[in-house]
Amino acid sequence: MGRTVAGLRATGxxxxxxxxxxxxxxxxxxxxxxxxxxxxxxCSTRRADAEETLAALEGEGHVLLAADLADPERVLALATEAEEALGGVDVLVNNAAVMVAHPPADTSYQDWQDAWRRTVDVNLLGAAHLSHCVARRMIDGGREGRIVNIGSRGAFRGEPDHPAYGATKAALHALGQSLAVALAPHGIAVASVAPGFVATERVAGRLDGPEGADIRAQSPFGRVADPAEIAAAVLYLASPAAVWSSGTVLDVNGASYLRT
Incomplete structure (x- = not known):
């Protein structure tokens, strides 16, 4: 499937x-x-959007798979379906996440619990369970592989209106580092990217609204990231050249937040 003795090829x-x-x-x-x-x-629920994604992909052999990542049994099925459809999963990108507003001063205790439960189930446990399922298949098949997690600047900077989101992204970073150590003997490298604000459909209203200028001013470049810039970082971390970056958390935030 396009592998070499030295490791994974960049394509195929x-x-x-x-x-x-x-x-x-x-x-x-x-x-x-x-x-x-x-x-x-x-996809979980946005099947029509996922079909648009699939239709626009270059090349052949692509597939659309639906699963609620909050359901451990569906996560297991997703790993199996992907393995069969692709002839083996060499790279897993844990990108799916939910972001439910629940500022502590304005949220009821019941809504607070619900927000935390849903966020943890998808952002952390879903990614953890899927990583386990995919990694075990890599190991059992004797294949090297890559896992890349999409974390967040909010893991370090804080998310006052979405505290569960910030906490789960910090946990996702930590999970990636633990897996990097645990899976390295099997030739599986694990890393994370921590994007800042990105121009996606989910936040288009905020960027176009009164706070848009302030959001762009968070970066000295005076803008927010394009999704393709995050994808470029993911491609690198999933490449054979990045094996020695296993365990890293790569900031991709346009110098809007600098860690020490």
Missing amino acids: RGVLVTGASRGIGRAVAAAFARQGDRVAVH
Whole structure:
């Protein structure tokens, strides 16, 4: 399937991208397809958008798969379906996430619990369970592989209106580092990207509204990221050249937040 003794080739791989209906996930799926990989486009509820993503992909061998990542059994089925459809998953991109507003001063206790439960189930447990399922198949098949997590600047900067989102993204970064150590003996590299504000459909209203100028001013470049810029970072971390970057959390935020 396009592998070499030295490791994975840059093209001809099976790639599973979660949350690929639109935004960052769509850009990531397109970038892998453009370089010759076969892509499984995952969606949860936005099937029509996912079908648009699938139809626009270059090359052949792509597939659309639907699953609620909050359901562990569906996660297991998703890993199996992707393995069969692609002839093996060489790269997993954990991109799917939910972002439910629940500012503590204005949220009821019941709504607070619901927001945390849904966010943890998808953003953290869904990614953790899918990583386990995919990694075990890589190991059992004797295949090297890559797992790339889409984290967030909010893991470091804070998300006051979406605290569960910030917390789960921080946990996702930590999960990636733990898996990087655990899976390295099996030739599986794991890394994360931490984007800042990205121009996606989900935030178009904010960028076009009164706060748009302030959001762009967060970066000294005076703009927000294009989804393709996040996809470029994912491509690098999933490439054979990036094996020694396993365990890293790569900031992709246009110098809008600098960690020390």
